[in-house]
Amino acid sequence: MENRITKLFNIDYPIIQAGMIWNSGWRLASAASNSGILGLIGAGSMYPDVLREHIQKCKAATNKPFGVNVPMLYPNITEIMDIIVEEDVKIVFTSAGNPKTWTKWLQDRGITVVHVVSSVKFALKAQDAGVDAIVAEGFEAGGHNGRDETTTLTLIPMVKEQLNIPLIAAGGIATGKAMLACMVLGADGVQVGSRFVASEESSAHQNFKEVVVNAKEGDTQLTLKELAPVRLIKNKFYDEVQELYKTGPSVDDLVKLLGRARAKRGMFEGDLDDGELEIGQIAGLIHDIKPVATIVKDIVSEFEKAKAEVVNL
Template sequence: MKNRITDLFGIQYPIIQGGMVWVSGAKLAASVSNAGGLGLIGAGSMKPDLLKEHILKVQGLTQKPFGVNVPLLYEKAQEQIDCALDLGVKIFFTSAGSPKKFTSYLKQKGAIVVHVTSSPELALKCAEAGVDGIVAEGFEAGGHNGREEITTMTLIPQVREKISLPLMAAGGIASGSSIAAAMALGADGVQMGTRFLMTRESSAHENFKKLALEALPHSTQIMMRKTVPVRLLQNQFSLEIKTIEETFTGEELKNKLNEHLGKYRAKMGMLDGDLAAGELEIGQIVSLIKDVPSVEEVMKELISDYQKTLSRLPLKLD
């Protein structure tokens, strides 16, 4: 599985662990890196001081490469970036904002920069901004989602048509066969969130993991399209959001959504385990996940399944 993704990051497998808020802490990131992938600390839910703690902890748990995911929509993004740079972090995944905002700054500091995008047009802008790689994330993904609502299978070949940079596919990927499919469509590697959320090393609350194990194919839904689209696991909170969206329109709808969302709803659900009032961000692929193994077990299964998939190809059409 050596290719330009493994060469870019200095890792064994072209498998990136998504930098999820409240879930991707030091333990998860270090475990993925130790298993041969690239672990990412999800800085979106961390103030600079907390981010510093997690970076130092990762550095004490692994000698392998790791990175930090920084959502640019948060006001402390600059502080988070500077904190990570000061501690010697050299790999940054940026998302939820313009790639022009920090790419040049990070490159001047000697960092590798990858930006997460959701459309071919935005991928081209990432390339023009000078990033080293691109994550193209389809509509199936959990958490904050692109407004274009393009599925992964449709998105990857269209992005590949636009750019020649190292390309990672994200959204709906949780098995070795889906890694093979993403590569067949033009990706060089994959970024996986939900599969790593459902491991023993993730910071997700056990209540959240247990509920996710019961998920059906229709158990997640994109909500809050009028503010910031996000894919959620159905619970009391998501039903309340749905009622608001069916009741109000225009600016009143936006105000009601922002008021109901308030602060720390994701923390309440994902980290603290409040399955009623908390926001539960997770990908559509969760309905296929039926266990909560260790990261090492997940990686071994991914590679085994990938190899088995390749052994069945190519199909002979005689």
């Protein structure tokens, strides 16, 4: 399955395991890379010394390419970038910031840079900044999201129309059929997040994994746009957010309710009532917890089968 994405990352299949906070530690990233796709460590929930440990453990667990996802709003961003270079990581996915800030600095040190966007406007800004590829993430995605609520089905062809560099689709992708659909629309590969949350190797708490596999259509909602748009499973904390919105809250009011470590409490520690539970809409199609290798095999197998069926239409 060779194309621009497999060549760029030296992987077997054009699939990226998303670098999600509190879910994407070294076990998930190494298992993904060992399965022939690109594994990513999610640096957004790691202190610098913890990230270094995860990188070192990932290197010991796989001889395949892997990368690190870095939200550029991270307060220790310079230290994080220095660790990535010191540990000889060759692939970095950046998000939540201006790609011009770090792209050239990383590339000058031999690192491939991919930037995550949620609109055509920011895709073009990232291309102008010189990134090697783009992840265009639709409204369906879990975690932090675009304020414009552009769906993947709409976003990918609009970005493809104006982009010259490789394009990776994200948001609502957990199956081989969805992967094929995105590639028909113009993507060179896909990034998969929520499906890998419900994997044996994910660092998510078992309570959270079970909530994900039991989720139904309509159980998630995009909220907290005034801070950073995030898609949450509806729980006690989500209900409190909605009640606060009825009062016309200020940003400070929302920040106070959110507090500290709310996502850690929910996804990593398993507090299903007061924790922030971030997941994509595709959770309604995720019904079991499987090893990463099995998930990848299932996606690739379904992709090939669907591709053959489409040819025969």
